[in-house]
Amino acid sequence: MRHSGYERHTDDWYVEPAWCVHALVKGERPFVGTxxxxxxxxxxxxQSLCSNEIEAMGADIRDRADGMYPRMNYEQSLHALRPTSVVSNPPYGVAQEFIMACLDETxxxxxxxxxxxxxxxxxxxEWFPHVPLARVWVSSKRISMPPGGTDIPAKGGAIAYAWFVFEHGWKGDPVVKFLPKVGEISA
Incomplete structure (x- = not known):
């Protein structure tokens, strides 16, 4: 099965471009806390969050950054690190469960x-009315996410992506917005 226009990675690890993180930060109100x-x-x-002067930390189920981040599954990291917010590109197959776990711990x-x-x-x-989906930031430019741990270059994105923002205390329908442009956008 193909995801992101590439052959499927065993762990659903796909590398998002920094520009789409910078665009999210530009569009969202400031992040507070960790x-x-x-x-x-x-x-x-x-790294993209830190470059925007946001206090950020990471963890992963596998060591993909030469020991830079603790090796924990997402549930363990949420419980152990107690973040105020989460920004992530989670495995698509567990996205709904991932969101619920994150909402429980943020x-x-x-x-x-x-x-x-x-x-x-x-x-x-049936699930959406019971969670605080506040905003959907649609990317007008297709996001290319090659599989992690490979030297496969980013190519023109084949799939439409968006940032889904679940905000504690949000009431009402979600707002659909388009990611703001940030500097020179490259693949």
């Missing part, structure tokens, strides 16, 4: 990069 990426892979999201918001098609489906349609 932000965790519990599926940080090589640390792209953590106080501010959970931002997840997922296929725009995450909005579809009868079961998810």
């Amino acid at each position: 932000v965790l990426d519990p599926c940080c892979g090589g640390g792209n999201i953590v 106080k501010d918001r959970v931002c997840v990069l997922l296929r725009l098609a995450f909005l579809e489906g009868i079961q998810r349609g």
